[in-house]
Amino acid sequence: MLPEAFVYSQTSLQDFTDCPALFDLRWRQRIKYPAAESEPLELVEAHMERGALFHQMIHQHLIGVPENVIAESIDDDELGAWWANYLASGLRGLPAARHPEITLSVPIAGRRMVAKLDVLAVDTGRESVIVDWKTSLHRPTRANLLARLQTVVYRYVLVEAGAYLNGGAPVDPAQVKMIYWFANFANQPEIFTYSADEHAAAGAMLTQMISDIERRGDGDFPLTDDVRRCVYCSYRGLHERGTKAGDFEAQEIGLTDELSDAFPDFTLDQIAEVAF
Amino acid sequence: MELTPTQRRIVESARDHTLFLYGDAGTGKTTAAVGRILSMIEQGVPSGEILILLPHAALAQPYQRALRSAALPPGAQVDILTFGALVLQTVKLFWGLAAKRAGFQPDTPPSFLTLETAQYVMSTIVDPLIETRGYFEGVTISRNRLYAQIVDNLEKAALSGFPHTEIAERMKNAVLTDSSGTRAFEQAQECAILFRDLCRANNLLDFSLQVEVFTRHLWTLPEVRAYWTRRGAHLIVDNLEEGTPAMHRMVAGWMPDVRSAVLIMDSEAGFRRFLSASPETAGLLRDRCDDVIEFEDTLVMTPSVAALGDELAQALGEYAPESTADPREAMEYGLRRFYPQMLNWVADEITLLVKDEGVPPGEIVILAPYMSDAIRFTLMQRLQGEGIPVRSHRPSRSLREEPAARALLTLAALAHPEWGMQPAPFDVAYMLMQAIGSAGAGRNLDLIRAQLLAENAYPGETKSRLAPFDTLKPDVQERITYLLAPRYEELRLWLEAYIAEREQARANPAAAPAPKKKGRKKKNEPEAASPSNTGVRLDHFFSRLFGEVLSQRGYGFHGDFDASTAAGSLVESAANFRRAFENTKLIPADKTAAEEFVRMVDRGLLADQYARAWAQNDQTDAVLIAPAYTFLIRNQPVTTQFWLDLGSRGWFERLFQPLTHPYILSATWENNRAWTDDDEYEARHDSLFHLVIGLVRRCRERIYFGVSELGENGSASTGELLQAFGRMIARLNPPEAADDQEDDDAEDTETP
Structure with missing residues (x-):
């Protein structure tokens, strides 16, 4: 069973879509299975650290830390190039009221679902723009991005929960835009608009998916038929779906950009409990 | 939710008020604060402007439960932060503004x-x-x-x-x-x-x-204050008495900027004094609030439990009983000569409660000042044998004691012969037993066969690498069985391939992947030659070995989720260690971070805290076995408590800490004053009283006291709590009444 306080996110719902067994192990049973997910690990780690630092730098920038102070933390050329790209075009055309790292939450199908947005930029009553910074090596296709639960969940949650940032008025789906901005392809952002019909369809789909998950019991979470996914899954050994981890450079959408809302719990204390 | 008039007053009080709620544990202060938050959100206060601040994470549960309810309207997520998390987030985000002034290198993260x-x-x-x-x-x-x-x-x-x-x-x-x-x-x-x-x-x-960087260099900056004031325009701080003076000073500085606040403090508490909790500085925040509201009536204890608390307080020389209820209705006690007999009594009583009286296992807790492995093991075996779910919380258990982690560390030593850490044959045998594991009837590598395999394939003194299976004597091969041989060989060959790859990398360091270097790197600057360029990333080694071999079908980690969790924790600990030190000069020049990590885990210095997470993931509807203070700090009342080992001096004595002191090194200590024997007695007595009263206030219906004439180590029980308990029993029960409570099957009993 899912924990009483479990909260859905685009990451957990994407896991369910990709492979119900993965959802079961990672989110229902919370099993640690520390196999490498992609190789070479050195490259994966460096890329993830760089991606996390890049997100943090933008957060700092948007809360008023001066650019020159932030630039001091740049410790390699690739990060420097991303930062230059961001300064040149990352915020281009965005409304002036920008809310970085904001987490919105909605009730749905008897549970709550959250979306942790990299930036939400609002021109009250006119436009609400979600920006998601992507640092993946490859630029995903529009079709693949459209199919990601992130695109569905973020726009849906914004319309349902964003009123307080819109002067108290409900957010009109037609005024919502979602921009994927690519640090490695700064001049090729992918922009998705939204509509009332899409919103209704998203609500129905998410409600149905969550209700489906909630109805399932132990043993009702089958493995995906798409075995190509399994090389990137840490549980592959458990299901006899391979030994070696997948090739990091062949991944279209990396983990780096999507881990941030995987665990929406608050950070634990730094002081460890001690034995008495 | 049904609220008391006092709670309703909190919920309905003006949205721009600052309130200080004070009272005993279990009087409904947190429930009132939760009710106020929900009411604020329903009335349109932006949830993104509400921040809940707690001294430690275990206190978050009532807030999480309420704020994750589907009944709550959509909006921003309410922040729940510990003081430590708030400090860490601030230092990370505003590092660049403080680094130089605080004496750090600003261009290095x-x-x-x-x-x-x-x-x-x-x-x-x-x-x-x-x-x-x-x-x-x-x-x-x-x-x-x-x-x-x-x-x-x-x-x-x-x-x-x-x-x-x-x-x-x-x-x-x-x-x-x-x-x-x-x-x-x-x-x-x-x-x-x-x-x-x-x-x-x-x-x-x-x-x-x-904390120093935060308090001296960041909290004073307008940008930082503005950032947190936006996120916490409506501030709720619970269990102030468990917070530190640094936290209290921060809250005091925050108060002029809040739109509303609820500050909550328990009386007769401050259990984390050894971690600098300061009820004294917490109490000063009362003057920063518009209204002070006292909570008096318990919502947890029955009148008889409250009366029992009063009796215990009187027996400890504190206040006299006020209640008219009969405390005997809320207590049972078992007197036994030997400690194991007392544990049996506890297990029997819990079995009766769960099976005959229908008490949910999650409503029962077993407490002792210290929870030894022997107590845990005995009680868990007994209760599990009765089919009663049980969980234990013992925060200081070390990962190195876990067979899965030990096996991985032995494999690390075998895979890196250049470290010169030859594992003992005994460790290799245990590793083989864990790694190759069992795969059904007739296919187990039991300890005897694992030892046989280790003795023959790993002579230890002469060589540190595992021998091929086909070089072992035929009778040994036969005893190990040919069914197990392929798994042994696959593991051995994986290690050999890894060793060969590393040897090649050492011979040709330029081809080895360079680690990410901290600090500014100029364009086209080559990576500096460093021992870690050809060094080992132990977390990566564990992940690969786990994924490619140990988690595969037929191996010991396959489907063993306790083992995989231990492996995951070891990976996390190794990664933390490497990332913290790989670019510093702290690792000795002739060692790598990986070697140093293995050496430190072996010394019990590292991977000590990771076991905590396992217990937290245990099922919740289970009898909890925990040290008394750990239960108190969780702050979750239960229906029934069992107090073990009343005669132990652990209820009264502080840990022996010759180099530190919770009172002398506190905010309220007057320097130049001497710490006298009277101070020590008073501090211990206060701690015992607060512990006892804190436990009672977290009990709904009944407390069982387990007393054994001889303690766990066989010596006579004479502790202060037992003496107080004896005084209470003497007051409440004439000797003949006490005799009536003894179990008929007790072999040897005495009144305390």
Whole structure:
């Protein structure tokens, strides 16, 4: 069973879509299975650290830390190039009221679902723009991005929960835009608009998916038929779906950009409990 | 939710008010605060402007439960933060504004130390001083506790707000000791200063330095204040009495900027005083609020439990009973001569409660001042044997004691012969048993066969690599069985391939992947040659070995989720260690971070905290076995409590900590005053009273007292709690009545 306080996110719902067994192990049973997910690990780690630092730098920038102070933390050329790209075009055309790292939450199908947005930029009553910074090596296709639960969940949650940032008025789906901005392809952002019909369809789909998950019991979470996914899954050994981890450079959408809302719990204390 | 009139007053009070709620545990203060938050959100207060601040994470549950309810309207997520998390987030986000002023390198990112990595840094300072200059010769505690106490002193100084250079002076002025003790204080002071300087020079921030940077250099900045004031325009702070002076000072500074606030404080508490909790500075926040509301009526205890609390308080020399209820209705006790008999009594009573009276297992807790492995094992075996779910919370258990983690560490030593850490054949046998494991009837590698395999395939003294299976004597091969041989061979060949790959990398370092280097790297600057360029990333080694071999079908980790969880925790600990130190000069020049990690885990210095997470993931509707303070700190009332080992002095005595002191190194201590025997007695007595009353206030219906004439170690039980209990029983029960309570099957009993 899912924990009483479990909260859905685009990451957990994407896991369910990709492979119900993965959802079961990672989110229902919370099993640690520390196999490498992609190789070479050195490259994966460096890329993830760089991606996390890049997100943090933008957060700092948007809360008023001066650019020159932030630039001091740049410790390699690739990060420097991303930062230059961001300064040149990352915020281009965005409304002036920008809310970085904001987490919105909605009730749905008897549970709550959250979306942790990299930036939400609002021109009250006119436009609400979600920006998601992507640092993946490859630029995903529009079709693949459209199919990601992130695109569905973020726009849906914004319309349902964003009123307080819109002067108290409900957010009109037609005024919502979602921009994927690519640090490695700064001049090729992918922009998705939204509509009332899409919103209704998203609500129905998410409600149905969550209700489906909630109805399932132990043993009702089958493995995906798409075995190509399994090389990137840490549980592959458990299901006899391979030994070696997948090739990091062949991944279209990396983990780096999507881990941030995987665990929406608050950070634990730094002081460890001690034995008495 | 049904609210009391006092709670309704909180919920309905004006949205711009600041409230201070004060009262005993279990009187409904947190429920009132939750009700107020929900009401604010329903009335349109932006949830993104509400921030809940707690002294530690275990207190978050009632807030999480309410805020994750589907009944709550859509909006921003309400922040729930511990003080430690708030400090860490602030330092990470605003590092660039503080680094130079705080004496760090601004162009190098900070590394945040955990408790375990901080202790490692301390070991690099303390060990050479002990070995070359005979430091701490009169101090009779383990090295690990020595490091921990010096790290703890730095935290106490930062949290209480006095300079870290004044630790020894405070201790020397207050503690009556001989010249050896005075020297130890001075040596501990020297180590604390060296530690702080080393951290600053390497951009390493332990918790004490995070707090210093936050309080001195960041909380004073308008940008930082504005950031948090936006996120916490409506501030709720619960369990203030468990918070530190640093947290209280921050809240005091926040108050003028809030739109509303609810500050909550328990009376007769402050259980985390050893972690600098300060009910005294918490109480000062009362004056910062518009209204002070006292909570008086318990919502947890039945009248008879409350009466029992009063009786215990009187027996401890505190207040006299006020209640008219009969405390005997809320208590049972079992008197036994021997400790195991007392544990049997506990298990029998719990079986009756669950099976005959229908008490949910999750509503029962078994408490003792210390929870030894023997107690845990005995009770868990007995209760599980009865089909009763049980879980245990013992936060200090070390990962190195887990067979899965030990197996991985042995494999690491075998895979890196250049370290010269030849594992003992016994460890190799255990590794083989865990790694190759069992795969059904007739296919188990039991300990006898594992030892046989280790003795023959790994002579130890002569070579440190595993021998091919087909080179073993035929009779040994036969006894191991050919079914197990392929798995052994696959594991061995994986290790051989890994060793060969590493040898090749060492021969040709330019081809090896370079680690990411911290600090600014100019364009086209080559990576500096460093031992770690050809070094081992142990977390990567574990992940690969686990994924490619050990988690595969037929191996011991396959489907064994306890083992995989231990492996995951070891990977996490190894990664933390490497990331903290791989670019510093702290690792000895002739060692790699990986070697140093293995050595430190073996010494019990690292991977100590990771076991905590396992217990937290246990099922919740299960009988909880926990140290008494751990239960208190969780702050979750239960229906039935069992108190074990009433005669133990552990209920009354503080931990032996010769280099630190929770009172002398506190914000309210008057320097130059002596810590007298009377102070010590009073402190212990207060702690015992607060512990007893805190436990009672978290009990709904009944407390079972387990008393054995002889304690766990076989010596007579004479502790202060037992004496108080005896006084209470004598007052409540004439001797003949007490006899009636004894079980008929008791072999040997006496009244306490």
